[in-house]
Amino acid sequence: MKILVTSASWKAALTVMESLGQRGHEIFLLDSDPYSAAFRSRWCHEGIVSPDETEKSLYVRFILNLLEIRKFDLLIPISDRSSEYCSDIKYEILKYVRLLIPDYDVVDLARNKDKTYRFAIEHEIQIPKTYFPGSWDDIEGLGRKPIFPCVVKKPKASANKGNYYIDNAAALKQCYEGFDPAEPWPVVQEFISGAVYGFTAVCHQGDILDCFMFRMDAEHARGGTAAYSTSVLNQKLFVQAQNIIQKLQWNGAIDLDFIIDEKRDFWLLEINPRFSGTLGF
Numbered sequence: 001m002k003i004l005v006t007s008a009s010w011k012a013a014l015t016v017m018e019s020l021g022q023r024g025h026e027i028f029l030l031d032s033d034p035y036s037a038a039f040r041s042r043w044c045h046e047g048i049v050s051p052d053e054t055e056k057s058l059y060v061r062f063i064l065n066l067l068e069i070r071k072f073d074l075l076i077p078i079s080d081r082s083s084e085y086c087s088d089i090k091y092e093i094l095k096y097v098r099l100l101i102p103d104y105d106v107v108d109l110a111r112n113k114d115k116t117y118r119f120a121i122e123h124e125i126q127i128p129k130t131y132f133p134g135s136w137d138d139i140e141g142l143g144r145k146p147i148f149p150c151v152v153k154k155p156k157a158s159a160n161k162g163n164y165y166i167d168n169a170a171a172l173k174q175c176y177e178g179f180d181p182a183e184p185w186p187v188v189q190e191f192i193s194g195a196v197y198g199f200t201a202v203c204h205q206g207d208i209l210d211c212f213m214f215r216m217d218a219e220h221a222r223g224g225t226a227a228y229s230t231s232v233l234n235q236k237l238f239v240q241a242q243n244i245i246q247k248l249q250w251n252g253a254i255d256l257d258f259i260i261d262e263k264r265d266f267w268l269l270e271i272n273p274r275f276s277g278t279l280g281f
Contacts, residue, residue: 001025001026001073001074002025002026002028002045002071002072002073002074003020003025003026003027003028003072003073003074003075003076004028004030004048004066004067004072004074004075004076004097005017005027005028005029005030005076005078006030006031006050006075006076006077006078006079006082006086007030007031007053007077007078007079007082008029008030008031008033008036008038008039008044008047009031009033009036009037009038010078010079010277011225011277011279011280012078012274012275012276012277012279012280013029013038013078014038014041014280015275015279015280016076016078016275016279017029017038017041017043017044018041018043021041021042021043021044021045022043026045027043027044027045028044028045028046028047028048028070028072029044029046029047029048030048030050030063030066031047031048031049031050032049032050032051032052032053033049034047034049048066050062050063050066053079053081053082053085054081056081056085059081059082059085060085060088060089063085063086063089063093064089064092064093064096067093067096067097068096072096072097073097073098074097074098074099075093075097075098075099076253077099077101077274078274078275079274080111080272080273080274083101083107083253083273083274084104084107084108084111084273086099086101087101087102087103087104087106087107087108087273088104090103090104099252100202100204100251100252100253101251101252101273102248102249102250102251102252102273106248106249106250106273107273109248109271110248110254110271110272110273111156111273112155112156112184113153113154113155113156113157113187113270114132114155114184114185114187115155116268116270116271117130117132117187117189118132120268123247125240125243125244125247125268126240126265126266126267126268127189127267127268127269128189128190128191128192128259128267128269129147129189129190130187130188130189130190131147131187131188131189132185132187132188133176133185133187133188134185136176139172139173139176140173142169142172142188143169143170143172143173144169147188147190148166148167148168148169148172149165149166149167149191150165150166150172150188150189150190150191151163151164151165151166151188151189151190151191152164152166152172152175152176152186152187152188152189153186153187153188153189154179154183154186155184155185155186155187156184162186164186165191166188172188192259192261192267193261194259194260194261194262195215195216195217195259195260196215196216196226196257196258196259196269197213197214197215197216197232197234197237197257197258197259197260197266198213198214198215198216198229198255198256198257198258198276198278199211199212199213199237199238199241199255199256199258200212200253200254200255200256200275200276200278200279201241201245201253201254202252202253202254203245203250203251203252203253203254204251205249205251206245206246206247206248206249206250207246208241208242208245211238211241212231212276212279212281213231213232213233213234213237213238214229214230214231214232214278214281215229215230215232216228216229217230225276225277225278226278229278229281231281236264236266237258237266240258240266240268241256241258244256244268244271248271252273253273253274253275254271254272254273254274255271255272255274255275255276256268256270256271256272257269257270257271257272
């Protein structure tokens with residue numbers, strides 16, 4: 001097959017390319033960086049330079065034009081943005097190439113922590129205690145509650161870059177003063193100490209086709225892909241992940257992050273609508 005893989009600079013793209021290239025498929029990589037190292041791989045049939053993924057309209061137009069002109073058999077989006085964009089134009093893409101991805105509203109739910117946590121609460125999925133402030137009165141009220149230490153999370157962020165660890169009311173207020181008032185309000189979540197567990201899978205209409213579980217010890221998990229992880233087989237983790245995937249009726253790649261507490265209970269931290277950066281593992 002001729003397979004187009006986006007976001008060549010992402011770790012998961014390298015794994016996808018090597019895995020499928022070794023099986024005899026022609027892999028075409030897409031990235032805005034013409035000097036992407038992955039373009040030089042022996043498994044890369046061709047590197048295609050695209051607009052930057054931050055330029056949504058240009059990127060989407062480029063993807064659709066490319067798919068119409070060039071004949072690919074499969075498209076695999078890798079990054080958060082490319083997954084979101086491809087879900088938004090899913091049915092236009094399917095005119096030209098095969099693509100396994102949820103509809104936009106499901107991907108948007110996963111990309112937006114505010115929506116993720118509201119979904120979890122509605123469906124009784126275990127998450128750390130979460131607050132949804134929408135005004136300065138809410139922030140003042142939270143400052144008077146015994147919620148510290150806590151984590152302030154931007155609704156759309158990845159690799160721990162939008163998380164702020166707060167230990168007092170003054171710091172909470174100062175944190176919110178630094179945010180752009182035009183952006184959605186960040187959520188506040190209780191801080192739970194423990195190892196982070198990952199669950200990455202490929203799914204079809206809520207069924208898990210294959211999956212992989214791993215643990216990132218706190219000392220090695222500083223945001224993003226940890227330098228050191230341990231593979232695990234944990235039935236309790238599998239059941240919780242399976243429940244989420246079934247409720248979402250997920251299609252395609254998914255990466256779920258959990259934290260385990262001292263009672264060995266798993267708490268959902270976030271849903272990523274893509275392969276994990278630990279895919280190479």
